[in-house]
Amino acid sequence: MWFDLHRHLEGSHSPRALLEVARTFDIRHPLFYDAAHGTFRAAGALAAELTMQAPCNDATVFYRCIVSARAAYVSVPAIRALALAAFREAAEDTDGFEMRLSLFSMARTLCENQGRAWRDVPPVAFAEDVARPVLCAALDARDEAQRLTGKPMRVRLGLSRTFESEPHYRALAAMVVEHAGALVGLDVLGIVTGADTEPLPPGLVGILDALRVHLPDLTIHAGEFAGHASVDRTLALQPRGIGHGVHALQSPATLERLAREGVTLEVCPTSNRLLIPTALRALEQAHGGATPLRALQQAHVHCILGSDDPTPMGTSFRAELDVARGAGVDMARLEADIARRWAELG
Ligand SMILES: [Zn+2]
Numbered sequence: 001m002w003f004d005l006h007r008h009l010e011g012s013h014s015p016r017a018l019l020e021v022a023r024t025f026d027i028r029h030p031l032f033y034d035a036a037h038g039t040f041r042a043a044g045a046l047a048a049e050l051t052m053q054a055p056c057n058d059a060t061v062f063y064r065c066i067v068s069a070r071a072a073y074v075s076v077p078a079i080r081a082l083a084l085a086a087f088r089e090a091a092e093d094t095d096g097f098e099m100r101l102s103l104f105s106m107a108r109t110l111c112e113n114q115g116r117a118w119r120d121v122p123p124v125a126f127a128e129d130v131a132r133p134v135l136c137a138a139l140d141a142r143d144e145a146q147r148l149t150g151k152p153m154r155v156r157l158g159l160s161r162t163f164e165s166e167p168h169y170r171a172l173a174a175m176v177v178e179h180a181g182a183l184v185g186l187d188v189l190g191i192v193t194g195a196d197t198e199p200l201p202p203g204l205v206g207i208l209d210a211l212r213v214h215l216p217d218l219t220i221h222a223g224e225f226a227g228h229a230s231v232d233r234t235l236a237l238q239p240r241g242i243g244h245g246v247h248a249l250q251s252p253a254t255l256e257r258l259a260r261e262g263v264t265l266e267v268c269p270t271s272n273r274l275l276i277p278t279a280l281r282a283l284e285q286a287h288g289g290a291t292p293l294r295a296l297q298q299a300h301v302h303c304i305l306g307s308d309d310p311t312p313m314g315t316s317f318r319a320e321l322d323v324a325r326g327a328g329v330d331m332a333r334l335e336a337d338i339a340r341r342w343a344e345l346g
Contacts, residue, residue, distance in 0.1 A: 001096065001338070003094060003152075004090065005306055006100075006307070007306055007309075008099070008158070009101050010106070011066060011311055013072065013086055014086075014089055018069060021085070024078075024081065032046070032071070032072070050065050050068055050069055051311060052312055052314065055273055056277070059191045065309075070106075070109045071113070073106060073109045073110050074110075074114070076137050077137070080138070080140065083142070087099065087141055087142055088148065090153075093316045098156055099142070100156045103131055103158070104131070104159065104160060104168070105160060106138075107130040107134050107172070111130060118168075123168045123170065126172070128171075155182065156184050158187040161188055161189070161198070173210065184345045185240070186208060187243070188200070188204070188218075188221060197225035198222050198223075198225060198226040218237065219266065223242060223248050224243065224247070226247065227247045227250055235254075235258075235261070241266050243266050244268060246276075246280070248296070249292060255296070255300075259301050266303075266306050267296065267303050267304070269305075269320055271307075271308035272292065280292070290327075291328075291329070293327065294327055294328055302337045303334065303337055304334070305317070305320050307320050
């Protein structure tokens with residue numbers, strides 16, 4: 001069974017789904033609506049603005065694509081419709097999947113799109129009146145998509161290391177506890193610029209510790225934009241999975257520890273090719289031309305495959321499988337590692 005175990009909801013809004021939602025909810029944002037002609041735009045025209053056109057070491061180019069799609073987060077029903085479309089499209093692309101939900105950023109965006117400054121919304125009101133309805137809508141959409149397609153779907157709560165407001169994150173985490181049974185675990189993600197591109201703010205770590213009582217399965221994006229030391233630092237938190245983690249290939253000791261502790265690396269080949277082209281080239285050169293997935297397998301590290309953000313990356317899980325096959329990845333071993341990780345999720 002081919003499960004996509006690293007995929008983000010915010011990066012799974014196809015141009016077709018966005019335009020359908022824009023029409024249904026009459027969202028006349030310039031991204032969707034051509035005011036001069038009084039018509040909604042075509043999906044093809046939208047794709048050029050939502051998808052990266054070429055590899056680029058500057059992750060803000062990718063982030064701009066994500067921000068553009070958020071223009072459709074105008075109400076909870078619109079978010080539910082977008083989530084339902086994303087879950088159904090992911091089901092067509094896979095045998096099942098795990099979807100990551102960046103709840104804070106979705107709730108923050110909803111406030112902004114409704115003309116409210118999110119920082120002016122008190123933390124508990126932000127969690128209860130904005131984030132909870134968004135979470136319930138997404139989970140409800142997941143349940144409906146699962147019923148309609150018969151494909152198994154898991155949802156993981158993503159918390160961003162951008163950590164804009166500790167009180168808002170704390171209130172959101174307290175609310176999430178009541179929904180822990182509908183979630184599969186926690187993820188740390190986020191694009192950060194500056195000296196440390198993969199920080200773990202102490203306040204965020206404290207929130208993770210409290211939440212893990214209810215959601216023990218933790219994954220953390222690391223070793224993507226930063227080197228193997230970031231993976232080493234992350235392992236101290238005892239995650240079950242590391243998003244990307246390809247820079248572990250810089251260090252035999254890190255690889256050995258990943259293999260020994262049975263931590264799964266979530267490898268997303270097209271994402272790496274687009275977001276870290278220079279680093280990827282160096283890693284491949286250092287491993288005799290082998291792609292990270294193949295080199296990690298050779299180092300006995302468990303790896304799964306992910307599409308990451310299919311819309312901005314112009315990919316799909318099926319396309320990632322083809323990329324892996326073409327790169328000489330041991331597909332039987334990959335499938336076994338996917339099954340192993342899926343079983344861990346319960
Ligand atoms: Zn990711």
